[in-house]
Amino acid sequence: MSTSNLVYMANQIGKFFVSEDRDTAVDGIAEHLRLFWDPRMRSEIVAHLRAGGEGLDPPVRAAVARLS
Amino acid sequence: MSLVHEIDYGTPRIDSATTVTLTIDGRAVTVPEGTSVMRAAMEMGTEIPKLCSTDMLDSFGSCRLCLVEIEGRNGTPSSCTTPVAEGMAVKTQTDRLKRLRRGVMELYISDHPLDCLTCAANGDCELQTQAGAVGLRDVRYGYDNKHPAPPKDESNPYFTYDPEKCIVCSRCVRACEEVQGTFALTIAGRGFGSVVSAGMAEEFLASECVSCGACVQACPTATLTEKSIIDIGQPEHSVVTTCAYCGVGCAFKAEMRGDEVVRMVPYKDGKANRGHSCVKGRFAWGYTNHGDRILNPMIRERISDPWREVSWDEAIGRVASEFKRIQGAYGRGAIGGITSSRCTNEETFLVQKLVRAGFGNNNVDTCARVCHSPTGYGLKTTFGTSAGTQDFDSVEHTDVVVVIGANPTDGHPVFASRMKKRLRDGAKLIVVDPRRIDLVRMPHVEADYHLALKPGTNVAVLDAMAHVIVTEGLFDEAFVRERCDWDEFQEWAAFVADPRNSPEEVETVCGVPAETIRGAARLYATGGNAAIYYGLGVTEHSQGSTTVMAVANLAMATGNIGRPGVGVNPLRGQNNVQGACDMGSFPHELPGYRHISEDATRTIFESLWGAPLDREPGLRIPNMLDAAVEGSFRGLYIQGEDILQSDPNTHHVAAGLAAMECVVVQDLFLNETANYAHVFLPGSTFLEKDGTFTNAERRIQPVRKVMESRSGMEDWQITMAIANAMGFPMTYDHPSEIMDEVAALTPSFAGVSFDKLDRLGSIQWPCDEAAPEGTPVMHIDGFVRGKGRFVITEYIPTDERTGPRFPLLLTTGRILSQYNVGAQTRRTANAAWHQEDRLEIHPHDAEQRGIVEGDWVKLASRTGETTLRATLTERVAPGVVYTTFHHPDTQANVVTTEFSDWATNCPEYKVTAVQVAPSNGPSDWQREYEAQARASRRIAPVAEPAE
Structure with a gap:
C-alpha cells in the first residue's frame, strides 16, 4: 500500500470531524478505521505512526495511536 | 405456456373511497365514484367495443364506437367519457347501437388497407378485432377510394410508422403526452388529411421522440409496429420478468416465439413501472444474440497470449x-x-x-x-438502514419535488415520466445541479428553482438551506422532538445557524444567488409533502457520504419522512445496486x-x-x-x-x-x-x-x-x-x-421466497412477520435505528482544484440511450442515438479555445488525457464541461482522479479539473490502447483432432 495514500485517506476521515471536539473526533476517526479499513491498511498506518507519522493531522495521530 | 393477456379496462382506475352502484345490461355493479361506464362494464366482464380508449390513457371519446344507451338520457353517449352515476341503467347492446357501431366501423374500414393476411399486426390488431365485434360484413362506400397517405417512416431502428394504416385515434399522441411526457407527437392536418406527426413533420429518428415505445404499445393497428414483429411474426407465449438496465426495475412481458424473443412489452401490473418503459428496456435486448458474445470458457498463461477455448472443467479447475x-x-x-x-x-x-x-x-x-456506497453509509448513520425510504407511487402524493445531482429523464426515464406527470399536475420542482438538465425546462415542466451550483459544493448548499430552515423557524419541532434525538438536533441547528453557513456566505463558494437558496429552502420546508430524489451527483464526491447525511438532516428537520409523498430517495444507477448491497457485497458487511x-x-x-x-x-x-x-x-x-x-x-x-x-x-x-x-x-x-x-x-x-x-x-x-x-x-x-x-x-x-414473489409479483423489504407482504414506506412510526440522528456536515472543499493549467471542471454522467460502460447498449441499435462520447462545453469556453461544434478536442487532467469531439451547449455553465463514459475508445476515466469519498472511497467522478484544447484526432494513448485491446482479444483456433 502507498503510505502517502493511507495518510491522505486517514486525514480525509479526520476532516469530517473537524467541527467536533477533539475527543469526539479521535473516537470517530479510530472507530471508522477499525470498522472500514482492512487490517493490512491499519498495520501500515500504525507502522507509519511509529516511524514518526509524517503528514498525519493531530487528531488522526491520536486515533491511529489507539489502533496500536 | 401462453401469452399473458392483460385486461384492458378502457379507462384508468379511479381511486375513490365513495362507490356508486349502477346496472349494466340489467346487472348491478358497484365501482368507485368517477369510474367510466366503459370501465364499470369491463369490471363485470362486458367488453364494450372501443378503438380510441385504453386504460393507460385518459378517455378521449373520438372513435364513437363505445356508444351506449342510458335510461332517461338522450342520445348514445360514449361510455369511455361518461362517468357512472348512482342508479344509472346502461344498455351496451341494442339494435340502434349495433347499427351505429357498424356504420362507424364502415367508415374506418373504407379508408383502411385490407391487407390483413400480410399485415404485421395480423392476430394482434384491435381494428380487426373490433370489426369482428361489431359484426361488420360489408362496406357500402367501397374499398378503392383510399386517401393517399404520407410514405412509411422507417427511420427509427426499432419501429416503423405507416400512416396508411392510421385511424387517427390519437392514442400514440396521448401516450407520448400522458405516459411518457415528451410531447413529441401531434396530429397534423384536418379531416382525411389528418396524420400523426413527429416533431415538426420530421422523421421519428430526427424528432424529439425518445423512442420509449409507449406510442407503439398504444397503437391499435399496425401503424406503429415493432420491426421485430415485422421480421418474426406474432409471439405465442410470454414470461413476466424484470429489466436488467437501470434501478427503476421495470417489469416486462418477454413475448416469445419458441426461444426467440419477439418483443418486450412493459407489464401493467409491474408496480415499479405501471406499464411503461424506456428505449433500453423495451428495445435494447439484442445484445443477447450479438456476435461478440463469448460462449466458451477460455484461459491463457499470460495476458499477452491469445485466449484458448477450454472445457468448463478445465477453466474452473484453473481458477481453483x-x-x-x-x-x-x-x-x-x-x-x-x-x-x-x-x-x-x-x-x-x-x-x-x-x-x-x-x-x-x-x-x-x-x-x-x-x-451509491455513500448512500449506504449516510442513510445507515442517520436513519439506521441503507436504503431509500419510499416506493415510486409515493411521488403521486408529493407537493415539492427536489432533484439533487440526478438526471432522471436520462438515467431513470420511466420514473421520470411519473415524476413529470406529477409536476404537470401541479407539484413544485427544485433542481440542484450544475447542468441545466432537461427537467429544468421542458414541455409543461419548469423548475421553480434551479440551483446551478459549482461542482463539489453540494454540502455547502444543503447546509445553507438548513441554515434558512433553522434560522427562519421553518423546522418541524414536533416531529424532531418525537422522532429524533433532540440534543443532537440542537447541536446541528447551532452548527447550521452559524453565519458561515448562511446563503450569503455560501453564495461566494457555490455560485448560487443567496435569494435562490433561500427561496428553495422555504419552498422545501413549507410547500407540503416534500421529497428528495438524488443520484450520483450527490454521492460521487469527496464529500459524498456527508452530502447524503445533509440530505437526511433536511428531511428530518422538516418532518418529511415516514409517510407517502415525502422521503429520501436515492435513484440507483444499475438494476440491482440495492440488491447487491443488501446481499453483503461490501467488505465490512x-x-x-x-x-x-x-x-x-x-x-x-x-x-x-x-x-x-x-x-x-x-x-x-x-x-x-x-x-x-x-x-x-x-x-x-x-x-x-x-x-x-x-x-x-x-x-x-x-x-x-x-x-x-x-x-x-x-x-x-x-x-x-x-x-x-x-x-x-x-x-x-x-x-x-x-x-x-x-x-x-x-x-x-x-x-x-x-x-x-x-x-x-x-x-x-x-x-x-x-x-x-x-x-x-x-x-x-x-x-x-x-x-x-x-x-x-x-x-x-425473512419473509421472502420465490413462491411469495410469484404470488405477489414483487415485495419491498423489510418483509418479515410484522410486514409479511413488505414495506412500501419506511420509518412510519420510528426510525430503524430508534431516534433519527442529526449529523454535523461541515463543508470541506475537495482537494481537486482548478488552476491555470486545468481551469475547467469536468463532470461525467450517462445518456438515455446508453447504459454505463455500454457493454450491452453499444451492441444494440441504440448506437443510432449515441455513437460516441462527446464533450459538452459552453460556447464561451469553446470560443476562447477556438473550438467549434464537432471539433476533436484534447481533454486533459492531472491524471491523463484523451480526445473526443466537442458539442457546444448552454446546458453546462461556463467553466464546466461534461461527458459520458459509455465508449471504451474514449475512456473518460483516463482523466478522472482517485480522489474519493472520505467514508467509502466512492470516486469523485463529478469533479475533475481539466483543460480542453483543439486536437487532430485520437491521442497516442488511445491508439496504443486500441492496439493492445485488439491483441488481447485474440482467440487461438481450436486444434483439429488428430486422425
Missing part, C-alpha cells in the same frame, strides 16, 4: 488451482472477488459467500463502491448490513455455512488495486463488472490488474477488464437465468428465464462450481434455494 496457489504463496488475504449490480441477488449472495467462507477473507466488494465484527451475527452465518469467518473488514476495490501494485493482493474473481472502463484513473486500474497473477473475468463479452484476465468465464444474460433483482425502492422482483443459457452455465452455477473446486461445498439446485438461505440469515428478508 491458481487461487489456492496464490493463497499458499502470499497468504489467505491475497485474493478476493467483485460482485455485480447487474447480476441477481442470488448470484451476488453466492460470490460474497464464496469469498467469506471459501476464500476465508472479506475481500469482496461491488460496483456500488463507485456509485454481511447480508442485511450487519458488520462483520458482530460476533452474534457472524456466528449465525458460520453455523449455517460450516466455515469460520474473518471478523476483520476486507479490501475495497481501490484498496485491492493499491495492494496489487504493492504486491500483497494477487488474484481477483470479477463477476459482471468492467472496472477498467468504469473505475477512476484507468492507468492505475490497469497497473493493479497487470500486477495480479490470476484475474478471472465472468462476463458476456470480452470487456476492457478482460484485457488483463487469465481466465474468462462466459456469463448469461438476464433472459437466460432465474433469480431476483431489487430496485431503488427496495422492491424485490423476479427475473425469469426465457431461454437456455447460451454458454451452458448460469452465473450462480459458475460461482458454485468455483466454490466446490476450491473445497467449499455448495449444492443448490435452483436460485430459489439461495433466496431461502438469504431469508434464513437476513431478518429484513
Whole structure:
C-alpha cells in the first residue's frame, strides 16, 4: 500500500470531524478505521505512526495511536 | 405456456373511497365514484367495443364506437367519457347501437388497407378485432377510394410508422403526452388529411421522440409496429420478468416465439413501472444474440497470449488451482472477488459467500463502491438502514419535488415520466445541479428553482438551506422532538445557524444567488409533502457520504419522512445496486448490513455455512488495486463488472490488474477488464437465468428465464462450481434455494421466497412477520435505528482544484440511450442515438479555445488525457464541461482522479479539473490502447483432432 495514500485517506476521515471536539473526533476517526479499513491498511498506518507519522493531522495521530 | 393477456379496462382506475352502484345490461355493479361506464362494464366482464380508449390513457371519446344507451338520457353517449352515476341503467347492446357501431366501423374500414393476411399486426390488431365485434360484413362506400397517405417512416431502428394504416385515434399522441411526457407527437392536418406527426413533420429518428415505445404499445393497428414483429411474426407465449438496465426495475412481458424473443412489452401490473418503459428496456435486448458474445470458457498463461477455448472443467479447475496457489504463496488475504449490480441477488449472495467462507477473507466488494456506497453509509448513520425510504407511487402524493445531482429523464426515464406527470399536475420542482438538465425546462415542466451550483459544493448548499430552515423557524419541532434525538438536533441547528453557513456566505463558494437558496429552502420546508430524489451527483464526491447525511438532516428537520409523498430517495444507477448491497457485497458487511465484527451475527452465518469467518473488514476495490501494485493482493474473481472502463484513473486500474497473477473475468463479452484476465468465464444474460433483482425502492422482483443459457452455465452455477473446486461445498439446485438461505440469515428478508414473489409479483423489504407482504414506506412510526440522528456536515472543499493549467471542471454522467460502460447498449441499435462520447462545453469556453461544434478536442487532467469531439451547449455553465463514459475508445476515466469519498472511497467522478484544447484526432494513448485491446482479444483456433 502507498503510505502517502493511507495518510491522505486517514486525514480525509479526520476532516469530517473537524467541527467536533477533539475527543469526539479521535473516537470517530479510530472507530471508522477499525470498522472500514482492512487490517493490512491499519498495520501500515500504525507502522507509519511509529516511524514518526509524517503528514498525519493531530487528531488522526491520536486515533491511529489507539489502533496500536 | 401462453401469452399473458392483460385486461384492458378502457379507462384508468379511479381511486375513490365513495362507490356508486349502477346496472349494466340489467346487472348491478358497484365501482368507485368517477369510474367510466366503459370501465364499470369491463369490471363485470362486458367488453364494450372501443378503438380510441385504453386504460393507460385518459378517455378521449373520438372513435364513437363505445356508444351506449342510458335510461332517461338522450342520445348514445360514449361510455369511455361518461362517468357512472348512482342508479344509472346502461344498455351496451341494442339494435340502434349495433347499427351505429357498424356504420362507424364502415367508415374506418373504407379508408383502411385490407391487407390483413400480410399485415404485421395480423392476430394482434384491435381494428380487426373490433370489426369482428361489431359484426361488420360489408362496406357500402367501397374499398378503392383510399386517401393517399404520407410514405412509411422507417427511420427509427426499432419501429416503423405507416400512416396508411392510421385511424387517427390519437392514442400514440396521448401516450407520448400522458405516459411518457415528451410531447413529441401531434396530429397534423384536418379531416382525411389528418396524420400523426413527429416533431415538426420530421422523421421519428430526427424528432424529439425518445423512442420509449409507449406510442407503439398504444397503437391499435399496425401503424406503429415493432420491426421485430415485422421480421418474426406474432409471439405465442410470454414470461413476466424484470429489466436488467437501470434501478427503476421495470417489469416486462418477454413475448416469445419458441426461444426467440419477439418483443418486450412493459407489464401493467409491474408496480415499479405501471406499464411503461424506456428505449433500453423495451428495445435494447439484442445484445443477447450479438456476435461478440463469448460462449466458451477460455484461459491463457499470460495476458499477452491469445485466449484458448477450454472445457468448463478445465477453466474452473484453473481458477481453483491458481487461487489456492496464490493463497499458499502470499497468504489467505491475497485474493478476493467483485460482485455485480447487474447480476441477481442470488448470484451476488453466492460470490460474497464464496469469498467469506471459501476464500476465508472479506475481500469482496461491488460496483456500488463507485456509485451509491455513500448512500449506504449516510442513510445507515442517520436513519439506521441503507436504503431509500419510499416506493415510486409515493411521488403521486408529493407537493415539492427536489432533484439533487440526478438526471432522471436520462438515467431513470420511466420514473421520470411519473415524476413529470406529477409536476404537470401541479407539484413544485427544485433542481440542484450544475447542468441545466432537461427537467429544468421542458414541455409543461419548469423548475421553480434551479440551483446551478459549482461542482463539489453540494454540502455547502444543503447546509445553507438548513441554515434558512433553522434560522427562519421553518423546522418541524414536533416531529424532531418525537422522532429524533433532540440534543443532537440542537447541536446541528447551532452548527447550521452559524453565519458561515448562511446563503450569503455560501453564495461566494457555490455560485448560487443567496435569494435562490433561500427561496428553495422555504419552498422545501413549507410547500407540503416534500421529497428528495438524488443520484450520483450527490454521492460521487469527496464529500459524498456527508452530502447524503445533509440530505437526511433536511428531511428530518422538516418532518418529511415516514409517510407517502415525502422521503429520501436515492435513484440507483444499475438494476440491482440495492440488491447487491443488501446481499453483503461490501467488505465490512454481511447480508442485511450487519458488520462483520458482530460476533452474534457472524456466528449465525458460520453455523449455517460450516466455515469460520474473518471478523476483520476486507479490501475495497481501490484498496485491492493499491495492494496489487504493492504486491500483497494477487488474484481477483470479477463477476459482471468492467472496472477498467468504469473505475477512476484507468492507468492505475490497469497497473493493479497487470500486477495480479490470476484475474478471472465472468462476463458476456470480452470487456476492457478482460484485457488483463487469465481466465474468462462466459456469463448469461438476464433472459437466460432465474433469480431476483431489487430496485431503488427496495422492491424485490423476479427475473425469469426465457431461454437456455447460451454458454451452458448460469452465473450462480459458475460461482458454485468455483466454490466446490476450491473445497467449499455448495449444492443448490435452483436460485430459489439461495433466496431461502438469504431469508434464513437476513431478518429484513425473512419473509421472502420465490413462491411469495410469484404470488405477489414483487415485495419491498423489510418483509418479515410484522410486514409479511413488505414495506412500501419506511420509518412510519420510528426510525430503524430508534431516534433519527442529526449529523454535523461541515463543508470541506475537495482537494481537486482548478488552476491555470486545468481551469475547467469536468463532470461525467450517462445518456438515455446508453447504459454505463455500454457493454450491452453499444451492441444494440441504440448506437443510432449515441455513437460516441462527446464533450459538452459552453460556447464561451469553446470560443476562447477556438473550438467549434464537432471539433476533436484534447481533454486533459492531472491524471491523463484523451480526445473526443466537442458539442457546444448552454446546458453546462461556463467553466464546466461534461461527458459520458459509455465508449471504451474514449475512456473518460483516463482523466478522472482517485480522489474519493472520505467514508467509502466512492470516486469523485463529478469533479475533475481539466483543460480542453483543439486536437487532430485520437491521442497516442488511445491508439496504443486500441492496439493492445485488439491483441488481447485474440482467440487461438481450436486444434483439429488428430486422425
